[in-house]
Amino acid sequence: xxxxxxxxxxxxxxxxxxxxxxxxxxxxxxxxxxxxxxxxxxxxxxxxxxxxxxxxxxxxxxxxxxxxxxxxxxxxxxxxxxxxxxxxxxxxxxxxxxxxxxxxxxxxxxxxxxxxxxxxxxxxxxxxxxxxxxxxxxxxxxxxxxxxxxxxxxxxxxxxxxxxxxxxxxxxxxxxxxxxxxxxxxxxxxxxxxxxxxxxxxxxxxxxxxxxxxxxxxxxxxxxxxxxxxxxxxxxxxxxxxxxxxxxxxx
Amino acid sequence: xxxxxxxxxxxxxxxxxxxxxxxxxxxxxxxxxxxxxxxxxxxxxxxxxxxxxxxxxxxxxxxxxxxxxxxxxxxxxxxxxxxxxxxxxxxxxxxxxxxxxxxxxxxxxxxxxxxxxxxxxxxxxxxxxxxxxxxxxxxxxxxxxxxxxxxxxxxxxxxxxxxxxxxxxxxxxxxxxxxxxxxxxxxxxxxxxxxxxxxxxxxxxxxxxxxxxxxxxxxxxxxxxxxxxxxxxxxxxxxxxxxxxxxxxxxxxxxxxxxxxxxxxxxxxxxxxxxxxxxxxxxxxxxxxxxxxxxxxxxxxxxxxxxxxxxxxxxxxxx
Numbered sequence: 130x131x132x133x134x135x136x137x138x139x140x141x142x143x144x145x146x147x148x149x150x151x152x153x154x155x156x157x158x159x160x161x162x163x164x165x166x167x168x169x170x171x172x173x174x175x176x177x178x179x180x181x182x183x184x185x186x187x188x189x190x191x192x193x194x195x196x197x198x199x200x201x202x203x204x205x206x207x208x209x210x211x212x213x214x215x216x217x218x219x220x221x222x223x224x225x226x227x228x229x230x231x232x233x234x235x236x237x238x239x240x241x242x243x244x245x246x247x248x249x250x251x252x253x254x255x256x257x258x259x260x261x262x263x264x265x266x267x268x269x270x271x272x273x274x275x276x277x278x279x280x281x282x283x284x285x286x287x288x289x290x291x292x293x294x295x296x297x298x299x300x301x302x303x304x305x306x307x308x309x310x311x312x313x314x315x316x317x318x319x320x321x322x323x324x325x326x327x328x329x330x331x332x333x334x335x336x337x338x339x340x341x342x343x344x345x346x347x348x349x350x351x352x353x354x355x356x357x358x359x360x361x362x363x364x365x366x367x368x369x370x371x372x373x374x375x376x377x378x379x380x
Numbered sequence: 381x382x383x384x385x386x387x388x389x390x391x392x393x394x395x396x397x398x399x400x401x402x403x404x405x406x407x408x409x410x411x412x413x414x415x416x417x418x419x420x421x422x423x424x425x426x427x428x429x430x431x432x433x434x435x436x437x438x439x440x441x442x443x444x445x446x447x448x449x450x451x452x453x454x455x456x457x458x459x460x461x462x463x464x465x466x467x468x469x470x471x472x473x474x475x476x477x478x479x480x481x482x483x484x485x486x487x488x489x490x491x492x493x494x495x496x497x498x499x500x501x502x503x504x505x506x507x508x509x510x511x512x513x514x515x516x517x518x519x520x521x522x523x524x525x526x527x528x529x530x531x532x533x534x535x536x537x538x539x540x541x542x543x544x545x546x547x548x549x550x551x552x553x554x555x556x557x558x559x560x561x562x563x564x565x566x567x568x569x570x571x572x573x574x575x576x577x578x579x580x581x582x583x584x585x586x587x588x589x590x591x592x593x594x595x596x597x598x599x600x601x602x603x604x605x606x607x608x609x610x611x612x613x614x615x616x617x618x619x620x621x622x623x624x625x626x627x628x629x630x631x632x633x634x635x636x637x638x639x640x641x642x643x644x645x646x647x648x649x650x651x652x653x654x655x656x657x658x659x660x661x662x663x664x665x666x667x668x669x670x671x672x673x674x675x676x677x678x679x680x681x682x683x684x685x686x687x688x689x690x691x692x693x694x695x696x697x698x699x
Contacts, residue, residue: 177580179576199580200584208580215574217569217577231566238563238591242562243562286580
């Protein structure tokens with residue numbers, strides 16, 4: 130689905146992404162973990178076109194998308210949600226989603242028809258329902274709870290019907306209970322929508338609880354990749370990141 | 381569909397009422413006021429497409445207003461083309477200029493965008509002041525607008541020009557209202573609210589910005605044409621930077637979040653201008669105090685304030 134080869138991005142002298150080669154299989158649910166400053170968000174920015182790599186290659190669905198701009202990459206089916214929820218605060222939830230759907234349908238430059246065009250509102254409510262936002266459809270998004278704003282951000286990406294969805298810390302800033310609610314929604318989405326999903330996460334219970342595979346980044350390099358069991362047993366990962374498993378973490 | 385019909389009906393009603401007024405109250409001053417208002421309201425509303433709807437604060441929008449007055453007046457004086465053809469040609473000149481200026485400006489953000497637009501206007505102003513042979517320099521373009529009779533209607537007649545200005549204003553406002561209500565209009569709000577998110581939803585941001593920049597320039601230019609007909613020529617004050625300030629004042633006083641805010645603001649601004657200059661020479665001081673009252677007292681334009689009081693959601697919500 131997504132093949133990344135020798136990807137490098139430097140900021141000044143620091144390589145935030147350093148010769149990274151990774152594959153993501155279709156319909157996988159992959160977690161990216163690593164200490165702060167490991168280059169996880171930079172990696173997402175490179176895939177989604179927010180940053181141009183210095184070298185390396187990104188191939189998505191057998192097409193080289195290296196260096197394409199954000200809009201071009203979105204059109205090829207890569208959606209993303211952000212660490213800090215990103216949406217349109219002057220609009221209601223439904224209007225946010227209608228705007229995303231209109232953009233997805235190529236209506237963003239349409240000067241002839243009134244917004245929203247036919248079918249857009251219905252589709253917006255469908256997308257809202259996928260994430261349990263249907264009851265807030267007419268709430269101003271600026272007034273939503275933090276958790277619902279994160280859901281709206283994901284819903285915006287989902288409105289584009291992506292085949293690959295990148296979630297940058299979907300549970301950032303949430304309490305433990307809220308986290309699991311969020312993660313259940315993400316997991317259900319992945320099961321229902323035929324998605325390839327890659328997420329960045331710091332909560333190891335969540336990572337090992339739901340991911341079908343894991344990639345560990347450290348100082349811009351790939352430290353390890355594999356199934357959760359392989360990662361848990363990997364000495365390099367334990368040393369650099371996970372620490373010694375305590376008694377509760379019985380293998 | 382109903383809303384378009386409703387808006388058109390309101391527009392027709394406004395024109396009808398304005399057409400009737402001079403028969404009841406024959407006041408030349410009122411007609412002058414409406415003509416100037418039409419010109420400035422088109423200009424201010426067009427600027428609000430950038431400021432209020434897209435979040436692009438242009439300080440040099442007067443460039444296109446002034447370009448409209450000068451292009452139109454020059455075409456009428458120096459060539460033999462008819463008024464409607466000169467009208468269209470002026471809009472084409474504006475479009476080409478706006479594409480060139482916009483291509484440079486829209487790459488910049490926030491204060492840089494504001495200052496480069498201002499610089500562009502000052503550049504154009506200098507050209508007009510120095511090119512005395514063509515533009516009359518600081519004396520302005522005198523000699524009047526010839527060939528004012530269109531389809532048997534003499535736009536040299538004040539009543540006719542008054543109706544013409546009102547009709548042009550209503551049509552211009554209806555077109556701009558339509559623009560902000562389309563999916564394109566929604567793209568403007570997306571860019572204003574969150575440009576990064578808009579780009580990650582597949583919107584080609586520069587195309588939207590350049591398009592709205594050109595559209596707003598064209599409507600400003602229409603305002604300039606009306607002004608040119610009113611003053612029978614073109615003057616450097618109409619392209620100097622304080623004219624951009626007037627449009628910004630009108631927007632601030634009327635309200636950025638309401639479609640008719642800039643029109644209401646224009647009326648307030650011109651009323652103040654007429655009333656205050658009659659009472660005192662300290663016009664700038666009086667205007668400054670009143671703008672402060674709006675900014676610090678209401679904390680928003682008049683129409684936004686009223687809408688919020690009535691429980692609405694002006695601040696750029698989708699109306």
